[in-house]
Amino acid sequence: MRLSSAVRGSRRKAGLASIGRLLLTGGFLSFALGPVVWLVQMSLKTEAEAFRMPPQLLFAPSVRNYVELMRGPFLGAILNSFKASTLTTVLCLALGIPAAYALARAQLRRERAIRVWILSSRMAPPIAFALPFYLAFRALGLIDTVLGLSVVYLTFNLSLVIWLTQVFFEGLPRSLEEAAYVDGASTWQAFVRVTLPLAVPGVLTAGIFSFLIAWNDFFFALILTRARAQTAPVAIMGYESFLGWEWGKIAAGSTLVMAPSLLFALFVRKYLISGLTSGALKD
């Protein structure tokens, strides 16, 4: 009898603890997501509605901000963002995958060197990269070009791509390639026909990472582009002027810019943390 009431008591305690836990988790979650939700709902409101406090929770969503945004130069900026991010990704994969494969198969103990290199390129304050690139691009006529921007992004992403794909190649058994050699395949053929198809998940992950990093950048695009090659993150800030902020358009533009980031991040969520800490000097 006493035992059962004790059990019930501890159950109630556990129940209270889990309610507290639930509330606290809810608090964390609203802190993380509330601001994002607020921005998205604002992009669907008219200027007058956006300024109204208390905010209306029920309102007729309007896409007017988006339509107006698309009539302006913003569409071109989004295209520039796509071009720069895609070019970066293509360059990184084209240069990085053969390098990663060679490193994985030659069994050179270069891991430490790559880690140090990733870390040091990440350690450098952005301005330390921006200045030399700005000067070099001025001399080469690459200021305000998509190509120039992609070259800068290549600096950060190439090491990351090599790191991420090398791990995948190392996980693939050598025997498959050896079987291909026996059948008379060249090194290149064995790589393209046998190894590469198996490494598709790794290549995709690395590709998405380099696309995301290029897509999310603001600092380098701000310094290295003007009107012609301006990317979307910089173009949003064009709706801030001495007349004030055009809140509706800024909210709509931000929502459009973050959509691909959210989508792509979902695909690589398993590797996101390891990608963000790649090069960490552990083990």
Next chain:
Amino acid sequence: MPALAVLTAVSILPFIFLVAVSLTSFDLARPTTWTDFSAPFAGYRRVLHDTRFANSLVVQAQLSIATVTLQLGLGLVGALLLNVRTRFVTVLRILFLIPMVLPPIVGAIIWKVLLAPEISPVNWLLGVVHLPQPAWLAHPRLALAAIVVADVWQWFPFPMLSVLAALQMIPLELYDAARVDGASSPRIFRHIVLPFIQPTLYVVALFRIIDSVKAFPLIYVLTQGGPGTATEATNYYAYLQGFSFGFIGYSSTMALIMLVMTFVLSTVVVRGLGRAVEVE
């Protein structure tokens, strides 16, 4: 290997270039000065007496210490909170990824929307509960606090999800064994949980320290370094000198100093990390 050649070209050359430019008095308004090496250490002498540079270092230090501490603290609490082994957690994990994968400029705009006096829902809420509604971005201390909050918001999921991953690697038998031996929750945390997550905490701290100098979009959007120079961190000040005032040579000097400082700091942290891992 072509990749290696490209690597060298894109990572070593800029560094050499930066060192060279830092020794000139290059001023965009006077284009011929870019090869003016007549006073190679003028920039370095100037930086020693530049009170605005000294101020920017203080701002940067405050920013880094506050954001990294809060992110690790919140991250740790959040991870312990979410450390339940059910499918439900998988969904939560994905949701918590959202702030840190957003483009930083969008994160900055979000906080501008939340805090700009004319439109701020935060101030409206404060008004509802009869609290003062400060002009967040116009007051020196509050402006810095606003940048800290925005940075913490964007990056606390990183330590949180990293620590959570480490927590879920702890074999459940260890907890059971400790419970059977009558260990209290704080003791379990101290002797079982902490050793497991310590390496992760160090790695995450290292990355957050390195990245804490990259709060540029937040400063650019929320305060532009102001009011006065209250939120002018070093990276932002170097940007102003170089790209607003045109003093590329001087800006390069500051960039180089920052580079060396980050490198030294990271080395110290990595050493600490190495020792902490060895101790186990």
